[in-house]
Amino acid sequence: MSSILIKNAKIVNEGQIFEGDVLVENEFIVEIAPQISSKSSQTIIIDAEGNYLLPGVIDDQVHFREPGLTHKGNIESESRAAVAGGITSFIEQPNTVPNAVTQELLEDKYQIAAKTSYANYSFMMGGTNDNLEEVLKTNPENVAGIKLFLGSSTGNMLVDNPEVLEKIFSSTKMLIAVHCEDEGTIKANTEKYKAEFGEDIPMKYHPLIRSEEACYISSSKAIELAKKTGARLHVFHLSTAKEMDLFTNKIPLEEKMITAEVCIHHLWFTDADYETKGSFIKWNPAVKTQKDKDALWEALLDDRIDVIATDHAPHTLEEKKNTYLKAPSGGPLVQHALVAMFEKHLKGMISIEKIVEKMCHNPAKIFKIRNRGFIKEGYYADLTIVNSHSPWNVQKENILAKCGWSPFEGTNFKSRIMHTLVNGKIVYSNGKVAKGNHGQRLLFDRK
Structure with missing residues (x-):
């Protein structure tokens, strides 16, 4: 079992912002609480450092x-x-x-x-x-x-x-x-x-x-x-x-x-x-x-x-x-x-x-997407951490789209994406994308 513990986050969900920790096991969010202790030495710990934790x-x-x-x-x-x-x-x-x-x-x-x-x-x-x-x-x-x-x-x-x-x-x-x-x-x-x-x-x-x-x-x-x-x-x-x-x-x-x-x-x-x-x-x-x-x-x-x-x-x-x-x-x-x-x-x-x-x-x-779009226990761990006070400038060398340009080129942004999780895997962290196809086909709760 792979587990990730996100600590010290400002969790944003359903109209509220509250401080807490989120435990992810395999693909899913399994616990959200003011404080969660790691139960395994194998658990990856991400310190959100008081930054915002959003649903992906x-x-x-x-x-x-x-x-x-x-x-x-x-x-x-x-x-x-x-x-x-x-x-x-x-x-x-x-x-x-x-x-x-x-x-x-x-x-x-x-x-x-x-x-x-x-x-x-x-x-x-x-x-x-x-x-x-x-x-x-x-x-x-x-x-x-x-x-x-x-x-x-x-x-x-x-x-x-x-x-x-x-x-x-x-x-x-x-x-x-x-x-x-x-x-x-x-x-x-x-x-x-x-x-x-x-x-x-x-x-x-x-x-x-x-x-x-x-x-x-x-x-x-x-x-x-x-x-x-x-x-x-x-x-x-x-x-x-x-x-x-x-x-x-x-x-x-x-x-x-x-x-x-x-x-x-x-x-x-x-x-x-x-x-x-x-x-x-x-x-x-x-x-x-x-x-x-x-x-x-x-x-x-x-x-x-x-x-x-x-x-x-x-x-x-x-x-x-x-x-x-x-x-x-x-x-x-x-x-x-x-x-x-x-x-x-x-x-x-x-x-x-x-x-x-x-x-x-x-x-x-x-x-009607199944079990995504919220930070809830039992939902897929699709999550992103945003630092709202980490300025950077959009330049050709940091644009990842294949076309290599952006209408925002030259723009100074005060906020930065720190980490992104898809299905409980860290796919982006501190400027680097982890190799591998991590995505899944979305399913919908409708007949």
């Missing part, structure tokens, strides 16, 4: 690029960056190459992760205009959900047939996660700015091309359809103030049939940053105005928004250095997401308890 972060939206796009990143490289950032579980999206739109292609990704992932994993089944039969074969107990792109995407994943969309919404009880941007609006806006600037559209027009209206048209339609069909809907990466009126905080999370996510970049950057960051903050949906960012923060804190995620989506430097129409959207974020949120905490914008609620507890609740 569950990132409900990443793009790790495998198979087919592995020059950008792969499950091994990106999960390695994730555990260095305190993320112990991830849910990956289906727009790899080939797209994960059959059960066989979906299972191929699980087989890769079983051999290479540092973190726990699940993969979304992708919906298209013509694969409903495959979608309905998805096992709710070991697949996170169904992903639909209601705006343009890699390959054949744009679902733009209203009849198909309604059929998917009304035919499955599984969680349906959606990327909401209206393709017609985006195309019209693109043509407008191409007429003005030709191929070399300035990057600052990205939020006007992938506009507030494009987001609102799509997300409001998806929500209307979910209400009509009774579907369980989760709306990814919200980016506008206007969309916040579509969501409620009037009922407990467990009773919500429509839930919402915001990503780190929409909480951190604004359109003013295009001048210095350019394509490095080009995401879909676009980073928008200060007013939008303020509204996202307000909705996050009053619980209209339920989850903070990354939408980690790496591209090579060479790809990102292209002109507007050629530069792909997306960037690496898993390594820096948690410390970025701690930075906001240190500025008085959000409590540590609320960070844990939105990044650990709520993803576990929304997806």
Whole structure:
């Protein structure tokens, strides 16, 4: 039996911070108490030194690029960056190459992760205009959900047939996660700015091309359809103030049939940053105005928004250095997401308890992940220790994503991830990642 004793921690769990020790045996948390004595000379002792002990972060939206796009990143490289950032579980999206739109292609990704992932994993089944039969074969107990792109995407994943969309919404009880941007609006806006600037559209027009209206048209339609069909809907990466009126905080999370996510970049950057960051903050949906960012923060804190995620989506430097129409959207974020949120905490914008609620507890609740997302006896020992007063600077040499860059490059963070445990194993400690595939397939408490 392997055992780890974490001592002198500020344990953050379910809205409380309390000092104590946590004993881990094999994969599980077996005891939480004010003081625990080691019962074996073989027990590894980690002195948390009064730092924060959090449940491992569950990132409900990443793009790790495998198979087919592995020059950008792969499950091994990106999960390695994730555990260095305190993320112990991830849910990956289906727009790899080939797209994960059959059960066989979906299972191929699980087989890769079983051999290479540092973190726990699940993969979304992708919906298209013509694969409903495959979608309905998805096992709710070991697949996170169904992903639909209601705006343009890699390959054949744009679902733009209203009849198909309604059929998917009304035919499955599984969680349906959606990327909401209206393709017609985006195309019209693109043509407008191409007429003005030709191929070399300035990057600052990205939020006007992938506009507030494009987001609102799509997300409001998806929500209307979910209400009509009774579907369980989760709306990814919200980016506008206007969309916040579509969501409620009037009922407990467990009773919500429509839930919402915001990503780190929409909480951190604004359109003013295009001048210095350019394509490095080009995401879909676009980073928008200060007013939008303020509204996202307000909705996050009053619980209209339920989850903070990354939408980690790496591209090579060479790809990102292209002109507007050629530069792909997306960037690496898993390594820096948690410390970025701690930075906001240190500025008085959000409590540590609320960070844990939105990044650990709520993803576990929304997806009904079995025995993860909390510091509880009998739960898997997915844990991270954060020192909130250990400054460091993001530099190329300490970036672990395969693409080798970050929109946070040059940023000074006051907080640092000290240790990360996945399934009771120390996978990251004091700047070093332990070799080995430590992750397990996530399971879900639903039929």
